[in-house]
Amino acid sequence: DVKVTQSSRYLVKRTGEKVFLECVQDMDHENMFWYRQDPGLGLRLIYFSYDVKMKEKGDIPEGYSVSREKKERFSLILESASTNQTSMYLCASSPLGRGNTEAFFGQGTRLTVV
Amino acid sequence: EDKVVQSPLSLVVHEGDTVTLNCSYEVTNFRSLLWYKQEKKAPTFLFMLTSSGIEKKSGRLSSILDKKELFSILNITATQTGDSAIYLCAVEEGSGGGADGLTFGKGTHLIIQP
Numbered sequence: 001d002v003k004v005t006q007s008s009r010y011l012v013k014r015t016g017e018k019v020f021l022e023c024v025q026d027m028d029h030e031n032m033f034w035y036r037q038d039p040g041l042g043l044r045l046i047y048f049s050y051d052v053k054m055k056e057k058g059d060i061p062e063g064y065s066v067s068r069e070k071k072e073r074f075s076l077i078l079e080s081a082s083t084n085q086t087s088m089y090l091c092a093s094s095p096l097g098r099g100n101t102e103a104f105f106g107q108g109t110r111l112t113v114v
Numbered sequence: 115e116d117k118v119v120q121s122p123l124s125l126v127v128h129e130g131d132t133v134t135l136n137c138s139y140e141v142t143n144f145r146s147l148l149w150y151k152q153e154k155k156a157p158t159f160l161f162m163l164t165s166s167g168i169e170k171k172s173g174r175l176s177s178i179l180d181k182k183e184l185f186s187i188l189n190i191t192a193t194q195t196g197d198s199a200i201y202l203c204a205v206e207e208g209s210g211g212g213a214d215g216l217t218f219g220k221g222t223h224l225i226i227q228p
Contacts, residue, residue, distance in 0.1 A: 105218050107217075
């Protein structure tokens, strides 16, 4: 089975801290994504990457950055955490290919910024 | 064992047909059930269901939840080729004031043939 593993299930951080959310996938997928999930808003795409060292902004990139130094790992960085970044963060990966729409999700990281 | 099970895993129909996608779940502390449509790279939110028996409707799509039997269905009437996608079901668990996380099913790959 494909595994997308997020490093933490729960995190509590203080306002202004730098926060790293790590995601690792073991299926050699080219595509990786970071979403946040908020009540009533569904999944919103923050950043995605189609290849190593490549990144593209999603719908809500403000306040976030990403890093993809290795194919299997995609990190989401909150440079200076704020309370409005309290949310559930989901990582996903999928293989690159025309018409291939399958994505595998991690279990999520619930981040609370106090 | 999978907590969220979607069926069928794949489905091929002709334009104009009506389809019903199924999602059954088994979780403690059920909070809500969500349906997503995934095309290309980013899943898009369709419905959030929290109460039994109340149909949510958006155009040709509708969904209903049965909390007694622990399942939900997503109906699409008069299907169009643009409905081709992976449909994801996810269940949110939570106790007290916070949610514990999202558990996704593997998705139903729907293909609409002209």
